[in-house]
Amino acid sequence: MLDRDSNGVSLTGNLLQTSTNTLGMAKVLPGDIIGSTTTHLAGPGTHVYDSKICASIIGSVSTVSASASSKSGKPTLSIPRVPSRSLSQPLKLTTLPALNSIVLCRITRVQQRQASASILLVDASPTTLVPESLTHLTSTTASSEDIYFSAVLRREDVRLTEKDKIVMNESFRVGDIVRATVISLGDEKNYYISTxxxxxxxxxxxxxEGNAMVPASWKEMKDAVTGRVELRKVAKPV
Known part of the structure; x- marks a missing residue:
């Protein structure tokens, strides 16, 4: 028997399987596998990677049954965007980062030996997302200094191996959204995080060029429009 959550969504490993005639409301993060191209079509808010349909944005998975005119006969998986929320109503963070917390961060500055970041979400599990915060996580214009916690990602904490070969601007760029873990509560100004x-x-x-990118390998992401490859320290889709 398959385990099901409160929304009737079947959970099989990391794959979220939804009924072809129901609306799945499972919360997902970018990179999460939500279906397969053998059984579903990829809709807005998703992308295809290695025959798997993955989330491109943060939100709830929606399944639309195939129409009578559809040639494929497959239902479509999509992730609707949440309407923008006024920046005059800043996001209130009620959970403080703790040691070993999983966090989502926005990179705000990249230097030779470290990168600075703003912590957007604490304990970044798909089941703990708050809908009101979704647009802030993908926004690149929100002023984060007064709203979010500050963090530092040192060069030696970027990856576990070949630490002497790490080049920060080949791992991260300003505006990147990063999944990381808190390794130290740091000082009064910054938390220390690791990838x-x-x-x-x-x-x-x-x-x-300003286009969305999808994972190409553990160290490369590809422009979804032009196909151009750029270097990053990429999180493995989960």
């Missing part, structure tokens, strides 16, 4: 581990790294990025 050491396959599940940690960049989950959302835009190319130099």
């Amino acid at each position: 050491g581990g396959n599940e940690f790294g960049v989950v959302i990025a835009r190319s130099e």
